[in-house]
Amino acid sequence: MKVVKFGGSSLSCAEQLAKVFQIVVSDPERKAVVVSAPGKRDAEDTKVTDLLIECAASYLQGKEDNEAFEAIVGRYESIAKELQLPREVVEGIRASLLQLLNSDRSNPQKYMDAVKASGEDNNAKLIAAYFQFKGVEASYVNPKDAGLLVTDEPGNAQPLPETYESLYRLREHAGIVIFPGFFGFNEEGEIVTFSRSGSDITGSILASGMRADVYENFTDVDAVYSVNPNIIRQPKEIIEITYREMRELSYAGFSVFHDEALMPAFRAGIPVNVKNTNQPDKPGTMIVKERKLTNGPVIGIASDDGFSSIYVSKYLLNREIGFGRRLLNILEDFHLSFEHMPSGIDDISIILRQQQLSESVEEQIVQRIKEELHADDVKVQRDLALIMMVGEGMRETVGTAARASTALARAGVNIEMINQGSSEVSMMFGVKAGDERKAVQAMYEEFFAGVTV
Numbered sequence: 001m002k003v004v005k006f007g008g009s010s011l012s013c014a015e016q017l018a019k020v021f022q023i024v025v026s027d028p029e030r031k032a033v034v035v036s037a038p039g040k041r042d043a044e045d046t047k048v049t050d051l052l053i054e055c056a057a058s059y060l061q062g063k064e065d066n067e068a069f070e071a072i073v074g075r076y077e078s079i080a081k082e083l084q085l086p087r088e089v090v091e092g093i094r095a096s097l098l099q100l101l102n103s104d105r106s107n108p109q110k111y112m113d114a115v116k117a118s119g120e121d122n123n124a125k126l127i128a129a130y131f132q133f134k135g136v137e138a139s140y141v142n143p144k145d146a147g148l149l150v151t152d153e154p155g156n157a158q159p160l161p162e163t164y165e166s167l168y169r170l171r172e173h174a175g176i177v178i179f180p181g182f183f184g185f186n187e188e189g190e191i192v193t194f195s196r197s198g199s200d201i202t203g204s205i206l207a208s209g210m211r212a213d214v215y216e217n218f219t220d221v222d223a224v225y226s227v228n229p230n231i232i233r234q235p236k237e238i239i240e241i242t243y244r245e246m247r248e249l250s251y252a253g254f255s256v257f258h259d260e261a262l263m264p265a266f267r268a269g270i271p272v273n274v275k276n277t278n279q280p281d282k283p284g285t286m287i288v289k290e291r292k293l294t295n296g297p298v299i300g301i302a303s304d305d306g307f308s309s310i311y312v313s314k315y316l317l318n319r320e321i322g323f324g325r326r327l328l329n330i331l332e333d334f335h336l337s338f339e340h341m342p343s344g345i346d347d348i349s350i351i352l353r354q355q356q357l358s359e360s361v362e363e364q365i366v367q368r369i370k371e372e373l374h375a376d377d378v379k380v381q382r383d384l385a386l387i388m389m390v391g392e393g394m395r396e397t398v399g400t401a402a403r404a405s406t407a408l409a410r411a412g413v414n415i416e417m418i419n420q421g422s423s424e425v426s427m428m429f430g431v432k433a434g435d436e437r438k439a440v441q442a443m444y445e446e447f448f449a450g451v452t453v
């Protein structure tokens with residue numbers, strides 16, 4: 001039995017939905033279908049989720065946003081019309097969205113989550129109607145009825161352990177299950193969404209709960225590539241990758257699969273197959289527990305920008321017990337999370353996402369570190385990009401860091417910092433954001449030219 005998930009790009013228009021239908025019915029093992037909201041039809045288009053956020057934000061400011069509302073309903077309308085679905089399908093979506101937008105706004109975060117989730121909820125209803133219209137036994141399943149319970153963290157939910165047992169019952173559901181991705185319900189019965197792109201997480205939770213043989217994740221590329229295809233044209237495809245490698249790469253910038261979607265499948269030992277809706281016969285990428293290390297030390301190179309580093313130096317810092325704790329306490333007081341913390345004898349750097357660090361927060365933190373920790377120097381460097389080189393083979397290969405830094409030097413990229421992940425399957429290079437592409441290209445050339453992945 002298979003659980004399949006289709007991303008927004010696979011559900012952006014009627015033509016894509018027709019492909020989705022063919023894929024699902026071509027294999028009787030495909031029992032549960034998790035769907036996203038309609039995504040971009042082309043590079044300039046806007047995802048329905050983004051339109052919903054825009055619309056909800058206006059309503060929260062007491063303004064009706066008719067343009068965004070019509071754009072949202074229009075997306076479902078054009079799909080339904082082209083698929084010749086009964087008019088009631090879109091009328092139902094229009095009425096329920098309007099009602100939702102006008103509902104209680106006393107808790108803005110909960111309101112926003114409910115509006116965001118409607119993108120997938122309405123799409124699941126439309127897709128179930130389409131499957132039925134085509135004469136297939138399929139029905140929409142509400143995550144609340146199915147028991148998809150999550151923590152009460154708006155826009156950042158985590159599944160609760162009891163969820164998995166409840167979802168097992170879906171195996172007995174008559175016909176194909178059409179399930180909206182991206183959200184669950186807290187213990188009070190309120191909608192809470194996962195973080196952005198979280199329908200991948202729903203798919204993984206469902207696959208785990210239903211004890212599927214495989215979780216197929218359909219998107220718009222033939223495979224997970226060894227590097228972002230927007231940086232290198234036609235990069236090498238990854239045939240097999242471990243959960244751990246994929247999690248590191250997803251977190252560091254491989255947006256094709258959500259990093260939090262790996263754990264449920266991993267724990268249940270379910271392989272994940274990333275496939276292309278437009279080329280469904282291609283094998284795609286298998287994410288598995290173990291793989292043969294046949295492709296050299298590195299399997300992928302991911303990158304992301306928007307980081308800052310807080311550099312702190314103090315003579316004899318290495319001997320000062322509690323320095324790290326006190327430094328992190330200051331960050332905690334400002335509710336900041338950090339990504340990496342490379343350190344030396346007399347200095348330590350904390351790398352964090354820049355969007356958390358407004359200028360006034362930066363000023364206050366620097367002042368506190370200087371005053372409370374008596375640091376000799378505190379410097380904040382903004383606009384950094386992190387390049388993450390990942391591969392299980394790195395553990396057994398000597399000289400990988402040297403090869404990477406030589407490649408960067410050849411390309412004229414200055415390395416601001418290096419950090420070897422404690423798991424030894426990853427290595428991070430911090431560079432100026434303006435050097436990100438050049439750095440990734442240089443490292444790709446070094447590790448992948450002439451390698452069959």
Ligand SMILES: Nc1ncnc2c1ncn2[C@@H]1O[C@H](COP(=O)(O)OP(=O)(O)O)[C@@H](O)[C@H]1O
Nearest residue numbers: 007008009219220221224225227228254255256
């Ligand atoms: N290493 C990578 N391999 C494949 N795709 C990647 C990679 N890094 C980034 N991407 C991007 O991820 C996109 C697919 O993810 P996304 O747009 O979220 O799909 P979906 O709509 O199916 O959820 C690809 O079109 C590609 O641009």
Ligand SMILES: N[C@@H](CC(=O)OP(=O)(O)O)C(=O)O
Nearest residue numbers: 007008036049196197198199
């Ligand atoms: N629609 C949601 C959830 C999601 O997973 O979407 P997609 O499959 O298009 O990445 C978002 O945009 O965040």
